[in-house]
Amino acid sequence: MPRYSFFLTSIFTIVICLWFLITGKPILYLHLTLLYAYSFFVIISINRIPKSYLNLALIILFVSLSEMTSYITSMLFKTNHPVYHFTVPLLILGYGLFFRSNLNLRNRKGLFDLLIFGLIIASFLNSLFIQETTVAPSYAFIILSFFVVTCSLIQLKNMIHQPVSQRLSRQAIFWFSIGSLIFYSVNFASFGLHAVISSDLPNIVYNLVMWLNILLYFVYFISIYLSTQHFKSK
Amino acid sequence: MILSAKTDILITIITGTLLFGLLTVFIIYFILLYRKSQTKLHFERERRKRELLQAEVEIKEQTLVNVSREIHDNLGQAAALVKINLNLISQNIPEADREKINESTELMKKLIGDMRSLSQSLNGDNIRRKGFIATLQSDVDRINKTGYVDVQFEHSPERVSLEADQLIILYRIIQELFTNTLKYAKATTVHLSITEKESLLTVHYTDDGIGFDYQAALNKGSGLSNIKDRCAIIGAKLYFESQLNEGVTVKITLEKPQT
Numbered sequence: 389m390p391r392y393s394f395f396l397t398s399i400f401t402i403v404i405c406l407w408f409l410i411t412g413k414p415i416l417y418l419h420l421t422l423l424y425a426y427s428f429f430v431i432i433s434i435n436r437i438p439k440s441y442l443n444l445a446l447i448i449l450f451v452s453l454s455e456m457t458s459y460i461t462s463m464l465f466k467t468n469h470p471v472y473h474f475t476v477p478l479l480i481l482g483y484g485l486f487f488r489s490n491l492n493l494r495n496r497k498g499l500f501d502l503l504i505f506g507l508i509i510a511s512f513l514n515s516l517f518i519q520e521t522t523v524a525p526s527y528a529f530i531i532l533s534f535f536v537v538t539c540s541l542i543q544l545k546n547m548i549h550q551p552v553s554q555r556l557s558r559q560a561i562f563w564f565s566i567g568s569l570i571f572y573s574v575n576f577a578s579f580g581l582h583a584v585i586s587s588d589l590p591n592i593v594y595n596l597v598m599w600l601n602i603l604l605y606f607v608y609f610i611s612i613y614l615s616t617q618h619f620k621s622k
Numbered sequence: 623m624i625l626s627a628k629t630d631i632l633i634t635i636i637t638g639t640l641l642f643g644l645l646t647v648f649i650i651y652f653i654l655l656y657r658k659s660q661t662k663l664h665f666e667r668e669r670r671k672r673e674l675l676q677a678e679v680e681i682k683e684q685t686l687v688n689v690s691r692e693i694h695d696n697l698g699q700a701a702a703l704v705k706i707n708l709n710l711i712s713q714n715i716p717e718a719d720r721e722k723i724n725e726s727t728e729l730m731k732k733l734i735g736d737m738r739s740l741s742q743s744l745n746g747d748n749i750r751r752k753g754f755i756a757t758l759q760s761d762v763d764r765i766n767k768t769g770y771v772d773v774q775f776e777h778s779p780e781r782v783s784l785e786a787d788q789l790i791i792l793y794r795i796i797q798e799l800f801t802n803t804l805k806y807a808k809a810t811t812v813h814l815s816i817t818e819k820e821s822l823l824t825v826h827y828t829d830d831g832i833g834f835d836y837q838a839a840l841n842k843g844s845g846l847s848n849i850k851d852r853c854a855i856i857g858a859k860l861y862f863e864s865q866l867n868e869g870v871t872v873k874i875t876l877e878k879p880q881t
Contacts, residue, residue, distance in 0.1 A: 544652055551659040553667075570645055577641055582634070590631050596638065 394613045397429050401606055415598045420459065422602060423452040426609040433616055441615040443486040444564065448608055450478060470521040476528040477511040480504065480535060483568075487539040490561060492546055507531055526580055533576035540569040560614035567607030571600050675851050679791060683746050690744035698737050705730040739764050743797070746790040754782045754789045755816070758796065762814070765800060771809055771829075773800075777816040782823060784878060788856045792825070792876070795852050798845045799827050799872060807831025807870065818878075825874040833864045 401422055408418040430437070430445045437445050454475045458468040484504035493500050511528040519525050543565045556562050578593045705727060712723040739760060742748045749757050755777050762775045782789060796814070803809050809831030817824050839846045846862075853860040853874060861873040 548652070548655050548659050551656060551663045553660065553663065556653060556656055566649060569648075573641060573645060574638075577637060588630070590634050592631060593634055593638075 391617075393429055393432060397425055397609065400425055401609075405602070415595065415602070416459065419598060419602050419605075420452075420455055423448070423455055423605055426605055427452045429609060430612060433612075436616040437612060438615050438618070440486075440489040441560065441612055443482055443489065444608060444615075445612055447479065447482040447486070448605065448612070450482060451475075451605070454478075467522060469524050473515040473519075473521045473525050473528070476525055476532050477508045480507050480511060480532055483532075483536050483539070487543070491539065491543060492550075507535055524579065529575060530580035533572040533580050536568050536572040537576060540565045540572070544569070558614060558617075560611040560618060563607050563611040563614065567604050567611070571604040574600055672855060675855050679794075679852065679855060683790060683794075686744045687746060690741045693737050693744070694741040698734060698741070701730060701734045701737060705734065746793070749789050749793055750786050754784075754793060755780060757793065758814075758816075761797065761800065765804070770804060771812055773812045773814060775814045779816070779818040782816065782818065784823065784876070788876070791852050791856050792858070792874070795849050795874065796825065796827070798849050798852075802845055803829045803831060803870070806834070809869065821878045823876045823878055825872075825876075827872040827874075828869060830869045833866050833868045833870055835866065836862050836864050 404418065404421060408415065427449050430448050434442075434445065454471060458471040458475075461471050462468040481504065484500070484507070488497060488500055488504070491500075511525070511531055514527045514531075515521060515525060519527060543561060547559075547561065547565070552559070574597060578589065578597055582589060582593065708723055708727045708730060712720050712727070715723065742752075743757070743761055743764070752760075758777075759775060762773045765771060765773050784792070800812070803812055807829050809829035812829045813827070815824075815826045817826070836846075840850070849872075850860060856876060858874050858876040861871075861875075863871040
């Protein structure tokens with residue numbers, strides 16, 4: 389079932405991207421549609437996803453919900469910033485748990501838990517005392533992006549030190565790490581640093597990040613699919 | 623305000639391009655580095671596999687040496703004593719019964735001879751003492767004596783100048799080929815040739831038996847995989863050709879170390 393639904397979802401992704409490009413409909417809808425397609429894929433193959441990738445599956449499901457909430461909030465209150473004040477700490481938790489089970493931390497797991505806890509607290513403190521919920525949580529974005537980029541780099545370093553004979557393109561962790569590295573590097577520079585320096589982000593940046601968002605979740609979708617294949621072969 | 627917005631976009635584009643350029647270079651560098659570690663891993667695995675095979679062959683070789691000594695020292699000794707006793711008995715019995723005792727003595731003589739040659743073929747040290755070609759010749763003679771198959775043995779060098787360990791393994795490979803032919807091939811003729819051209823040693827082995835499916839035999843884990851593994855240990859190249867009812871052709875080439 390996952391192989392069949394993977395190809396179907398991939399074809400759906402390509403077709404719908406082309407359709408949105410041709411018709412010029414807002415990218416946000418494309419992003420939401422694809423997120424729900426990937427969530428559907430995740431739900432139907434949840435039994436085949438290995439334990440270490442369940443957190444990634446949860447991230448996809450959670451982001452689908454948060455993006456929808458963000459869309460509804462922006463329709464109702466003309467701003468979606470409050471949603472991100474809750475999303476970022478939960479994303480830190482999700483990524484933290486993912487890296488916790490994939491980074492080969494050995495006896496440093498306690499320290500890592502402490503780091504995750506510290507970052508979540510920092511993110512909440514930012515929302516409570518530094519950046520109000522009506523302002524975009526750019527400091528929290530910096531924390532999240534810095535955390536994910538650093539962990540992805542460590543993950544890639546671990547891969548070089550402990551290579552496997554499997555082709556790189558067949559490795560779930562490679563897709564996850566590269567996707568996260570690209571997206572969160574850009575996120576760090578745009579919604580993080582740039583937003584701190586100047587509150588007006590050019591439209592080109594919004595569009596770029598939106599497309600990168602689409603790419604990121606497509607890459608996560610590939611990663612989850614590959615993890616189910618690896619799990620099956622084990 | 624317009625200028626500021628334009629500058630902002632320009633800065634964004636420049637920063638974005640730099641960032642993407644950096645990420646692209648990083649990803650390419652990572653892929654190259656990862657491939658390098660994969661190659662290293664592959665070589666390391668191959669080395670470990672060879673070491674493991676080498677150890678396995680050494681253990682097998684040691685077992686064969688022990689069996690060979692056991693045959694020579696204990697069984698051979700016992701058979702020799704039986705022969706002496708038979709000779710002694712034959713002097714004290716009537717003429718009519720002596721015939722059977724003499725027959726038994728002859729059989730015992732043959733048994734001792736067979737045990738000696740079996741002991742020699744099992745013991746790899748003989749190759750060091752007698753030489754590779756001479757040991758092979760003894761084996762060929764022994765097989766020819768059985769009358770099951772006619773082995774024709776040709777060799778251009780009188781001495782094969784390889785490391786002793788390599789020679790023992792090569793000898794075991796040829797023994798395995800003989801065993802396979804005798805056990806399964808139903809062949810009438812075997813042709814074995816050993817040639818040396820410059821630094822290349824070639825062993826050519828053919829039989830006119832019933833042949834077999836090479837891949838199926840390899841998957842079965844028969845003596846064929848032993849031959850393959852042993853060739854890998856000494857760094858020899860193995861060519862196998864066989865089809866049903868068309869016999870077997872085996873070619874083993876080994877690059878000799880430059881002296």
